[in-house]
Amino acid sequence: MDVTVIGGGNAALRNESRRTLSFGGTLALQDRGRLNLNADFTRTRYLNRIGALPPLNAEVQQAFADRFGRDDSGRLVRVDNRPVSFAREEHEQLRWGVNFSRFFGKAQVRQARQLARQLGTALIDNDEDGTAGSPGLEGPKPWRVNFSLNHTWTLKAQRLARAGLPSVDLLDGGVFGYGGGQARHAIQFNAGIAGKGFGLQSSGTWKGATSIRAGTTPSAADLRYASRALIDVRLFADLGRVLPDATWASGTRVSINARNLFDSRQRVTDGTGNTPLRYQPYLLDAVGRSIQIGVRKTF
Incomplete structure (x- = not known):
């Protein structure tokens, strides 16, 4: 066919x-x-939503009857597969x-020192437990x-x-x-x-x-x-x-x-x-x- x-x-x-x-x-x-x-x-909410013609079934043929052409015997001879508009x-x-x-x-103290020099700020190294002995500048964590x-x-x-x-x-x-x-x-x-x-x-x-x-x-x-x-x-x-x-x-x-x-x-x-x-x-x-x-x- x-x-x-x-x-x-x-x-x-x-x-x-x-x-x-x-x-x-x-x-x-x-x-x-x-x-x-x-x-x-x-x-x-969409009105006149444009999309592809869905896969062929009875509901699709009913909704878009003008997209399907048949001969006198009812045999399908034409399908318009171009995009359609849904109401x-x-x-x-x-x-x-x-x-x-x-x-x-652990904070990267070397980068903190570089940043401290740029800002003109004194840097105090952190203690081993991560707490500063006195106010200082902590570097970025890695x-x-x-x-x-x-x-x-x-x-x-x-x-x-x-x-x-x-x-x-x-x-x-x-x-x-x-x-x-x-x-x-x-x-x-x-x-x-x-x-x-x-x-x-x-x-x-x-x-x-x-x-x-x-x-x-x-x-x-x-x-x-x-x-x-x-x-x-x-x-x-x-x-x-x-x-x-x-x-x-x-x-x-x-x-x-x-x-x-x-x-x-x-x-x-x-x-x-x-x-x-x-x-x-x-x-x-x-x-x-x-x-x-x-x-x-x-x-």
């Missing part, structure tokens, strides 16, 4: 409009470090997070640690294709592009430690399970996207600081980057629990885990 597919832009679409309501707050605590707690709520789309989400950073380790964690909770995600049709719940099997439905929960984190020329940084994301329904009732053609976590790690060393007496090491940084450290793959299953051929993990992500080693030299 031959079907003509039309692609490209669509100058006939109406302009998209958006209205956003957002409020939140931040609590900052500073005691031996910096700790920030933040939370915000956002409600967004309305509404999102509500609550996002909260924590950020922490702190310097630690190590810094940072951590952040953010959780996004999507409370509402609905899309209305055309007036008079039912709204599609993107959190409950509704189509959201070709990558699965809208995840209700998502988490992002960053963590790192750096000092004395060395550094370790890690970041990652986690998204909850989503689904796509093929129709209004459960069927074998429904797709379920399992939850997935991705973690990246980066390790680096500034050789100029690690080997200060080696001339060749000046301005040299060596790094190791690991992307998708645990080789996480997206798992997709249909209503029977099997994975359709086109959704095999190694077809969705052919690379998986990758490790890169880099050397950078500045002159």
